[in-house]
Amino acid sequence: MTNGPTAAVELRGLVKRFGVHEVLSDINLQIMPGETVCILGPSGSGKSTLLRCINWLERPDEGLVFLHGTHVGYHFTASGSVPMTDRELAMLRTRIGMVFQHFNLWPHLTVLQNVIESPVHVLGRPRAEVVAEAERLLEKVGLVDKRDVYPAFLSGGQMQRVAIARALAMRPEVLLFDEPTSALDPELVGEVLAVMRDIAQIGLTMIVVTHEMEFAREAADRIVFLDKGRIVEVATADAFFEHPATERSRQFLERYR
Amino acid sequence: MNVRLDVLWHQLPQFAIGLGNTVWLCTVSTVLSLLLGALLMVPLMSRNKAMRGAAQALIDAGRCIPFLLLTYLVYFALPSLGVTVDKWSAALITLVGYNTAYMAEILRAGWVHLPVGQTDAAHAFGYTGWKLFRRIILPQVLIAVGPVIGNQLIQLIKDSAFLSIITVPELTFAANYVQSYYFVPFESFLFATLLYWALCGVVEWLVRRGEAYASIVRPLHD
Numbered sequence A: 001m002t003n004g005p006t007a008a009v010e011l012r013g014l015v016k017r018f019g020v021h022e023v024l025s026d027i028n029l030q031i032m033p034g035e036t037v038c039i040l041g042p043s044g045s046g047k048s049t050l051l052r053c054i055n056w057l058e059r060p061d062e063g064l065v066f067l068h069g070t071h072v073g074y075h076f077t078a079s080g081s082v083p084m085t086d087r088e089l090a091m092l093r094t095r096i097g098m099v100f101q102h103f104n105l106w107p108h109l110t111v112l113q114n115v116i117e118s119p120v121h122v123l124g125r126p127r128a129e130v131v132a133e134a135e136r137l138l139e140k141v142g143l144v145d146k147r148d149v150y151p152a153f154l155s156g157g158q159m160q161r162v163a164i165a166r167a168l169a170m171r172p173e174v175l176l177f178d179e180p181t182s183a184l185d186p187e188l189v190g191e192v193l194a195v196m197r198d199i200a201q202i203g204l205t206m207i208v209v210t211h212e213m214e215f216a217r218e219a220a221d222r223i224v225f226l227d228k229g230r231i232v233e234v235a236t237a238d239a240f241f242e243h244p245a246t247e248r249s250r251q252f253l254e255r256y257r
Numbered sequence B: 001m002n003v004r005l006d007v008l009w010h011q012l013p014q015f016a017i018g019l020g021n022t023v024w025l026c027t028v029s030t031v032l033s034l035l036l037g038a039l040l041m042v043p044l045m046s047r048n049k050a051m052r053g054a055a056q057a058l059i060d061a062g063r064c065i066p067f068l069l070l071t072y073l074v075y076f077a078l079p080s081l082g083v084t085v086d087k088w089s090a091a092l093i094t095l096v097g098y099n100t101a102y103m104a105e106i107l108r109a110g111w112v113h114l115p116v117g118q119t120d121a122a123h124a125f126g127y128t129g130w131k132l133f134r135r136i137i138l139p140q141v142l143i144a145v146g147p148v149i150g151n152q153l154i155q156l157i158k159d160s161a162f163l164s165i166i167t168v169p170e171l172t173f174a175a176n177y178v179q180s181y182y183f184v185p186f187e188s189f190l191f192a193t194l195l196y197w198a199l200c201g202v203v204e205w206l207v208r209r210g211e212a213y214a215s216i217v218r219p220l221h222d
Helices: A047-054 A086-093 A111-121 A127-140 A156-168 A186-201 A213-219 A237-242 A247-254 B005-010 B012-044 B049-063 B067-081 B087-112 B116-124 B129-166 B171-182 B185-217
Strands: A009-018 A021-031 A036-040 A062-067 A074-077 A080-083 A096-099 A174-178 A205-209 A222-227 A230-236
Touching (some): A009 A047, A036 A047, A096 B116, A186 A213, B005 B171, B005 B185, B012 B087, B012 B171, B012 B185, B067 B129, B171 B185
Antiparallel strands (some): A074 A080, A222 A230
């Protein structure tokens, strides 16, 4: 372990293969509590896979994942490592929020039911308390008037804002965003990014895979630039956008100017 | 030809009893076979290959036996093994056993077509095992396959006519009784047919009502 404060998320020597294809190679990364980190990179560079390895939706083939110093995926004992059971993994995942590209709201539940579902049925928190908190969160994302509506009646931007409220209702230690605006019509992107900026400001640790350069530049503390499954550059947002350190980063940024 | 509506009129109680028995037998066995079919999902979608194989074999066995033959087996063949069942139990065992196989198959098809994102999200929020199945997967599967279950219910209603052979007093049995006692085959069988049509009409209507609801709560994306 490193000295100083414990990282919110640490990846050490992470490798992920799909068949013979290595999609992530030797990923080492520390994300500190309260940081907003944007993961940038061309399509197919492994950004989403990296994110999904953090909460073990994808099982890394090699390497370690830590959440606030706790191993994710394995127990380490004197006699070696034991894979976690599904139940143990599930309990760890409740500490990590996730927002998906295609929202993945549960269509059989109303907006409010989507938000309270997991806090009540997974965490076992009292329903009344969770409903009150859910209403505050829906207010925060500007959708309290939609609380009893089914997802099918919402626009993409509204669905994604509900999905963010749903993730926040779990009171996660870390919030993962997997291309949260990539499936949205251009005119709906702004409302979702606005909500994400608000969250970044309250100091929740956020890891955001995105193609929104403007957002990354304004909201991110640091940028992780990924290409062909490798971390090419890690830098503060200012440094990355003003003085990219590698030729590959420069090429990538060219296309967005 | 002299149509004897008066006989039908006087024998209405017979038909009412028959219809009533058909309705409750079919309702109870639909509910039970849906429950058992849902339980069968667990081994059927299991990661364990032997478990999956066993569940599949059981389902295929149920689906690939003629309903009438299964009725004979339960009512006439089981006593040879020392297991005696009365006609009502035999009726329920046959209806439930036969339909559980179909329900499991229907539910499995619905589950396979559930968008991957739905279980992804559930896993990410800490769902696993039975809770994942009951709260996230099963409701969506039931909504998706509602019309197919309605179809299966119609099939079940028609199959239940075979139970008259083991003297279960359901609708076909009642019609047969009335026609043979009063020599009114035309009136009696036609009336029973109309009642079956009406029954299936009710099921169709329920399915359409369900469809209107399902169009609201079915996944639109992915």
